[in-house]
């Protein structure tokens with residue numbers, strides 16, 4: 383369980399446009415253990431999405447090194463649950479979920495089975511043949527999560543997947559995400575603005591500095607799994623950890639507002 | 641009336657409202673709207689007829705519904721109108737296909753491949769604003785007086801609209817969908833077939849619909865010169881003979897054709913893009 387799967391050394395990302403340079407990440411160092419659920423929090427614009435996009439291969443780093451020690455073949459190393467509505471409107475729910483399997487040439491019957499499995503886990507088994515415009519926002523986000531899991535990646539990258547949802551939906555989806563993740567043994571990197579969510583989901587919480595983003599502090603979350611939000615929230619340890627994270631985060635949020 | 645009574649009235653009204661919403665008032669509304677949109681042209685026709693009968697308008701110029709009807713019936717019965725309609729229809733459809741197919745293909749490639757776009761965009765940008773009617777004489781010289789000049793006139797009008805809309809459709813695909821495909825390491829071809837083409841389809845159809853409108857516009861112009869049949873020809877011929885009723889009959893056919901074609905395109909769109917949120 384303690385094998386290191388990702389190691390990031392002095393990662394720097396500079397966005398250059400015509401007459402402007404934005405240093406999004408500066409000398410970021412981070413190590414992620416295999417099977418770990420790592421949550422990243424940080425002020426808006428500090429480079430969380432950028433970091434995730436670099437890990438997903440969607441963006442090139444400017445300097446630094448990233449080592450991903452993958453031991454798998456024939457399936458993707460990473461899969462992303464994006465910030466925002468990323469479900470293809472032109473595909474049915476099930477076609478969305480089996481998308482990556484189709485790209486990889488998995489035979490139709492097998493991928494239907496896999497997709498159905500994850501749809502069921504997400505409580506969407508009755509909506510397989512719906513088009514996304516017939517779904518609510520919460521259901522679409524479930525499709526997003528199911529699509530990422532169905533691709534069976536070694537590392538799951540999630541960028542505020544529940545950020546746009548209402549509180550009730552968020553609570554339910556957090557619980558469902560944990561259920562499906564706990565059975566999978568996958569490494570997860572999860573970005574959020576919510577400290578509650580970070581503590582509830584994570585094994586470890588990393589707080590990033592205001593732009594340019596670096597790792598400012600990391601907190602271990604000791605709570606046993608499976609977890610239950612309500613009982614967790616009423617423990618003194620939860621409140622203690624919440625305060626610690628918030629104190630560090632608050633400084634950076636204030637900095638980023640200047 | 642005291643305050644309590646007023647309040648009570650208020651409550652009753654609210655209940656009515658709530659009932660309305662539940663009691664398929666939507667259907668009733670839809671029915672009324674349909675009746676309205678049926679009644680308004682009918683009302684206009686009656687008004688027209690009345691004005692003609694009262695000699696408030698000059699029937700030699702504006703005719704009247706009953707006079708047009710009297711001309712219309714024999715034109716239909718003799719098959720003459722159908723003959724011209726079919727000829728025009730086949731020109732419209734041929735021109736539409738000849739323009740739309742390359743429009744979609746070129747539009748997709750210009751949207752997908754920056755070098756192709758860089759190469760062709762200046763050409764398109766310069767030639768697109770030229771009124772299609774202005775190049776008709778040139779088309780006549782190049783293609784002669786036969787069918788092909790008429791088909792080409794329509795095709796060229798359709799072509800530009802489809803091309804530009806298709807290209808815009810590809811270029812305006814939400815980048816998040818491109819990221820999804822990339823993040824699952826889709827190959828180029830997989831990206832074209834699973835994201836670029838379906839993503840551009842709504843805009844392609846917008847282009848086809850605009851193109852159809854232009855085709856109807858151009859058929860009349862195309863049949864002005866060197867035609868011996870067709871609805872457009874009928875109009876010009878009626879103009880020469882000062883036969884206003886005949887002219888109106890041809891206009892009715894054109895309106896009808898326009899309606900049918902846009903209806904057909906709507907149906908095809910709903911089949912090809914079942915995922916769009918219509919209503």
Ligand SMILES: Nc1ncnc2c1ncn2[C@@H]1O[C@H](COP(=O)(O)OP(=O)(O)OP(=O)(O)O)[C@@H](O)[C@H]1O
Pocket residue numbers: 397398404405406424425426427428429430431432433593
């Ligand atoms: N493609 C780009 N071109 C130029 N600048 C960019 C680009 N993408 C991001 N940036 C800049 O990089 C910085 C970090 O952006 P990023 O999206 O990673 O922030 P974030 O931490 O995810 O913010 P949020 O919490 O609001 O989602 C911001 O200042 C942003 O303006």
Ligand SMILES: [Mg+2]
Pocket residue numbers: 430431432465541
């Ligand atoms: Mg972000």
